[in-house]
Amino acid sequence: MDSIRTYRFRIYPDTKRQKEIDEQIELARLLYNKLLEKAKNEYQKTKDFEVKKATFNRLLKEALAENKDFSRIYSQTRQNIFVRLQRAYQNFFRRVKERKGGKKVRVGFPRFKAKGRYNSVTYPQFGFEIERIRRNCRKVNILHVSKIGSMQVELHRKIRGIIKTLTIKKEAGRYYATFSIINEMETQNVENTFPVGIDMGLETFAALSDGRKIQKPNFARRAEKRLSHWQNVIARRQKGSERRQKAKLRFEREWQHVNNESNDFIQKTTTELVESGYTSFAFEDLRIQDMLKNHRFARSIGNAVWGRFMQVLSYKAEEAGMRVVKVDPRGTSQTCSECGFLNSLNLSERVFACWKCGYHNDRDVNAARNILNRATAGHAGSHARGDLTSTVQQVSQAESLKREHTLEISGGSSRL
Ligand SMILES: [Zn+2]
Structure with a gap:
């Protein structure tokens, strides 16, 4: 290949x-x-x-x-x-x-x-x-x-x-x-004994279906401030003026700086993930997600980093002979990853608790488990249920339960 x-x-x-x-x-x-x-x-x-x-x-x-x-x-x-x-x-x-x-x-x-x-x-x-x-x-x-x-x-x-x-x-x-x-x-294909689902987290950068979390890089928040500062400066200055041009250059430099920093972060994290024993990766298909909902800069940095993260992870995983599956992300945070029941959950709720079966877990981890369920069910985008009994899934669910108690759950709902 x-x-x-x-x-x-x-x-x-x-x-x-x-x-x-x-x-x-x-x-x-x-x-x-x-x-x-x-x-x-x-x-x-x-x-x-x-x-x-x-x-x-x-x-x-x-x-x-x-x-x-x-x-x-x-x-x-x-x-x-x-x-x-x-x-x-x-x-x-x-x-x-x-x-x-x-x-x-x-x-x-x-x-x-x-x-x-x-x-x-x-x-x-x-x-x-x-x-x-x-x-x-x-x-x-x-x-x-x-x-x-x-x-x-x-x-x-x-x-x-x-x-x-x-x-x-x-x-x-x-x-x-x-x-x-x-x-x-x-490349030799790896036997898929430990697939993992990854969700773009709210509080954290990403949550994994086995309960692991990847913390948000610090630079993103700082960069967000600097970028919006320069954007305001550009907006204030007169069109076509030299000072506006200067501000634009500063803005572009900041953007590049973010780019470089996020690239380092992406390289390190993806290598670590590919080497941590997982055998395939599933994540949300961002093209399906409505990315135009929020025009704020902060969000677009997050999305840009996330998109690149998935790209890099994909090629590293594929290079190592692992499968990469993209699934329809709709409803992943609302659906119970254990019984498939659709709950209503607002953005500030950090813990997912199922009304029907009583399953509860960190919100993003539940979403990551749904992503994994959809991927292992074989049809991307279907509403696969958590009750599918493939052995692979059981492994990861057991793993997830094991790690559940170590989760640190914090409040708030700001995005990257
Ligand atoms: Zn349930």
Whole structure:
């Protein structure tokens, strides 16, 4: 099984290299627009929308003849512009189709990229290299990139697998390198003896069906404050003003900071989970959940972290040969995980107590057990009951009862 994953690292180009990157990005943007313009003209003549590779190469040749500067773009990067253009066309066609199918989507023809809307260059396969060197008694990693030069890269995670592409991106005045990696591996499926359900907690970050809880990272609350502060500042300042622009940059930096911190948290937690003896994971399918209910920033940080958490957990679990199941999250906090009876429970109630059978447990743990029930029942989204007697389930329920008394239940209901 091959899996593609991406690694993103901050890079530290010096002023000269920064200029080179900016210039490469700008040239790539201009070339993209040029080729789009040519492709549009081509359509006028041929009435054939499809941009074929041969056509593209011809248009590229023309563009290069018209503007010598384009030859300063690395050849592979120029080829990648074709990939981007093709993707823009494919998106367009897909949307046209979706709209014909009755879906309400906005359909726009591929557009020219304004300054700032095109902020990366991609090196497919070749044109870059990472070298580990000793500098001032410290080992550092240097990224060599064709047409740009060399710069330090902070590899905070070990890259495993074969590097397929490198994308250099400028974001909020900072530079990043993203590698996409193909992991060629053979995985053996693990026997599913200890599946676990995970619920996105209210008080805690996550609750597990065996009663375990993952505490909320501290940074989230702090970040929430700082983000809303800068958002207010942006709102106060005059549109188009330099001061507003500055506030925007600060906001983006804060956002990035949260991103980095949450990535560390996610990496640590997911590794720990995959290594703690569970054999499969079930969680809620967030696409089904109504995510638009609450527009508050705090919530969106939580959701963003949670979404990424599940993504990372999924690939780590699958890499280890474990199954990952997403289930319909509707009603998981209201349903009794023991007898399936639907209770009414308001947000402030931290303990789930069933009216019918008397089962009680922490609210989020009960939800996690429902998630597990739905996953082990085999149909995602069905209202599977807790009385299904698969051995797997009994194991985890026994485990859950064992840990139940160690639960710490606290009040309140604020979300991450
Ligand atoms: Zn019950």
